Every structure is written in structure tokens, then in C-alpha cells.
Amino acid sequence: MSVLKNRINKKKKANKQTGFGTNASNYGGRFINKDGSANVKKIGIPILERISWYHTMLNISGIKFMCIIFVFYLLVNFVFASLYCLIGVEHLNGIEPSAFVQNFGQAFFFSAQTFTTVGYGHISPVGFWASFVASIEALFGLLTFAIATGLFYGRFSKPKAHIKFSENAVIAPFQGGKALMFRMTPYKNTNLTEAEAKVNLGMIVEENGIEINRFFSLDLEYDKINALTLSWTIVHPITEDSPLYGFTEADFKKNNGEVIVFVKAFDEMFSNTVAISSSYMFSEIVYGAKFSQMFDDEDDTITVLDLSKLNTYHKVEL
Incomplete structure (x- = not known):
């Protein structure tokens, strides 16, 4: 991972409760895989003991x-x-x-x-x-x-969060500025309520000549919704308090970072909380794009959610 120097908002307090550690030498390409599993290989004990x-x-x-x-x-x-x-x-x-x-x-x-x-x-x-x-x-x-x-x-x-994430995140116009956005949607006939999202940004930064992992909690426009029935676009406004403030398209291309997503919701069928996670590398963030709408009405009688449009976006000017 390329080391970011003087690109992080100093006012943004680092999140020290991520569980990933601060030693930059242990970074293995990404912290969380796209399917939500930890990008960790365990060694040191026989395989029969380390696999359930x-x-x-x-x-x-x-x-x-x-x-x-x-x-x-x-x-x-x-x-x-x-x-x-x-x-x-x-x-x-x-x-x-x-x-x-x-x-x-x-x-x-x-x-x-x-x-x-x-x-x-x-x-x-x-x-x-x-x-x-x-x-x-x-x-x-x-x-x-x-x-x-x-x-x-x-x-x-087994309770399972039947949720799909968009393959890419985007940097899109938002309220006169810009914001980091990605979206998710349930893809089975489940009924998810009280959905909650937490998003962290992980990067390697240089402090006092030492490379360390730094994680920042990204403030969201909405971190909770009452019901996850359609698509939910997660929006992080890039304000002066954001660690991404001042990042240009070139910064996203030449540096490496990872947006880590944690989502949980209540599944009424299982009467239990389900959880899922994913991540987006900087290389998976499209600068200057906007997601296309996934749902529409049919004869004014029912809302149609087109899951094939989950990752559909079009380029826009910022």
C-alpha cells in the first residue's frame, strides 16, 4: 500500500477499535474481502485444529x-x-x-x-x-x-443476511459538494428491519517517520433506516471533517486505501439479527459517477426493484 503523507485531515480522530491493529507491516492487500470474510491466513498449528x-x-x-x-x-x-x-x-x-x-x-x-x-x-x-x-x-x-x-x-x-453490495463505490455530487456512495439491496424475499451501517476508512500513513495503519470512522448521511426493502445508498458527505477531504481523482488512483463496511439488520423470519460486511479498495471507487435508479412503479400498483441495476452508474461532472 502506498503511504499517504499529509493527505489526512488532522482534525479527524482515528478509530482505534477496528480490531485490525496499527502495524503497517502486517497489511496483506486488503483487510476485508468482498464477500465479507477476513483476509487472514492462519498458520502455526495443524490444519485440523485451525479449521472448524x-x-x-x-x-x-x-x-x-x-x-x-x-x-x-x-x-x-x-x-x-x-x-x-x-x-x-x-x-x-x-x-x-x-x-x-x-x-x-x-x-x-x-x-x-x-x-x-x-x-x-x-x-x-x-x-x-x-x-x-x-x-x-x-x-x-x-x-x-x-x-x-x-x-x-x-x-x-442458519440466519443469513441476503444482501448484495454494489461492485463499486462512487464519488458523486452531493448537496453542492461531493460524497462517497455505495449501495446495497436485499435479493431474496426476506423482511429486514432496523438496518444499521458502520463504515471505516483504512489507510497506511506516515507519522514521525513510522508507517502505521490508521482507521477513521466515516460519518454517514443516514446510518440507520427502519426497513431495508428496496436499495439503500450509503452516503458519506466529503466535508472538511472527512478524512477524504481534498482528495482528487489522481489521489484515488495513485494511493491505496480501503473502505470497510459493516451492516446489520433484524430478520423477522428468523427473529434474529443478521450481519454482513464488505469493503471497497480505492481502485474500486469510481470518481465522478452517479448510481442509476434501481426501482420503478408498474402500472401504479407495485414497485419493481431491478437487481441487475445494482452496480449500474453513469459518469457525471464534479
């Missing part, structure tokens, strides 16, 4: 989650089918020993029936070892399905 698999399974995409479940299901049945073949398919009553591929296929489907506790009954284990493996697989299947059911429930019941 439960949280991972709840947070991955639905396609990845289903693929993991399917691959795990195939892998488990492959392992148990191999054990049945190792014991000998003659110990599975109802299977006529033949070619290996056919034997393995029959053992695989017997494993699937045992693992899911379906048990059609046309194949049954005979002897101690075959019965022992089948009983272990049945127990393993019950425990696995209990865990899978919990994960499915957790994914569906």
Missing part, C-alpha cells in the same frame, strides 16, 4: 456441499464393498459368485442397502466376519445420516 469443519460445511456453496455428500457416500460404500469382497462374496447369501466386476457390483449395492439401513433382504451376511462388517456399517450409516441431517438443518436454519 462444521462451519466450513455450513458456509460452502450448495453445489459443493452436495458434491461432498455424494462423493463421501460413494467412497464409504466402495470401502465396505471392498471389505465384503476381501471376506468373500460367498459369505453374502443371495450372491452367486461370478466375475470380479459383478461380485464387486453386488457387494457395492449390498453395502449401500446396509449403509442406508434399507435392507431389501435378498442379500444377507453369513458368518462372523461378514455379519460383523455389516453391523459396523449399519452403525456407521446411522451416525453419518444423523450428522448429515444436522448439517442440512443447520444450512437451512
Whole structure:
């Protein structure tokens, strides 16, 4: 990050409660990723200790989650089918020993029936070892399905802020001056109320010859709204009290900074508070632009919110 010198309003008090620290040498390109996750890589302990698999399974995409479940299901049945073949398919009553591929296929489907506790009954284990493996697989299947059911429930019941942010922020005309603006909107049929936003500006500055991280709370035109049903444009007026006061288009291009956004709202469906965060680097701020309106009326009977226009803007003169 380029070091900003003599560009910060000295009257603006730094925010020391961000949790990011002041040591400029620990800066890794950005503090918060676009998806709201912290841009942090943890090392020093084994991977199994630093990763919560439960949280991972709840947070991955639905396609990845289903693929993991399917691959795990195939892998488990492959392992148990191999054990049945190792014991000998003659110990599975109802299977006529033949070619290996056919034997393995029959053992695989017997494993699937045992693992899911379906048990059609046309194949049954005979002897101690075959019965022992089948009983272990049945127990393993019950425990696995209990865990899978919990994960499915957790994914569906987890409160989540279904909010999208604009890809870019803009510097737009505002009340005879200019302001930093970005916007957000709910994209699912949720009912969010009491929405609240906090915005910080993070930069590396030089003080007394030492490079340090400095964070500033950005004053907003409105930091709370009663209901988040349409789009909400967050506006930071760039007044003399703003740390961005005096910044030109060239300053945004040649320097690096990060606008960090924290939003929380009350979701009436979950009867719980949901939160989301994101950030905008200076390179993602368009100087001299204004967002296009996202909503309009339809036959004077309903308001139509066009989500495809979330990041639509047009250039304007400042």
C-alpha cells in the first residue's frame, strides 16, 4: 500500500477499535474481502485444529456441499464393498459368485442397502466376519445420516443476511459538494428491519517517520433506516471533517486505501439479527459517477426493484 503523507485531515480522530491493529507491516492487500470474510491466513498449528469443519460445511456453496455428500457416500460404500469382497462374496447369501466386476457390483449395492439401513433382504451376511462388517456399517450409516441431517438443518436454519453490495463505490455530487456512495439491496424475499451501517476508512500513513495503519470512522448521511426493502445508498458527505477531504481523482488512483463496511439488520423470519460486511479498495471507487435508479412503479400498483441495476452508474461532472 502506498503511504499517504499529509493527505489526512488532522482534525479527524482515528478509530482505534477496528480490531485490525496499527502495524503497517502486517497489511496483506486488503483487510476485508468482498464477500465479507477476513483476509487472514492462519498458520502455526495443524490444519485440523485451525479449521472448524462444521462451519466450513455450513458456509460452502450448495453445489459443493452436495458434491461432498455424494462423493463421501460413494467412497464409504466402495470401502465396505471392498471389505465384503476381501471376506468373500460367498459369505453374502443371495450372491452367486461370478466375475470380479459383478461380485464387486453386488457387494457395492449390498453395502449401500446396509449403509442406508434399507435392507431389501435378498442379500444377507453369513458368518462372523461378514455379519460383523455389516453391523459396523449399519452403525456407521446411522451416525453419518444423523450428522448429515444436522448439517442440512443447520444450512437451512442458519440466519443469513441476503444482501448484495454494489461492485463499486462512487464519488458523486452531493448537496453542492461531493460524497462517497455505495449501495446495497436485499435479493431474496426476506423482511429486514432496523438496518444499521458502520463504515471505516483504512489507510497506511506516515507519522514521525513510522508507517502505521490508521482507521477513521466515516460519518454517514443516514446510518440507520427502519426497513431495508428496496436499495439503500450509503452516503458519506466529503466535508472538511472527512478524512477524504481534498482528495482528487489522481489521489484515488495513485494511493491505496480501503473502505470497510459493516451492516446489520433484524430478520423477522428468523427473529434474529443478521450481519454482513464488505469493503471497497480505492481502485474500486469510481470518481465522478452517479448510481442509476434501481426501482420503478408498474402500472401504479407495485414497485419493481431491478437487481441487475445494482452496480449500474453513469459518469457525471464534479
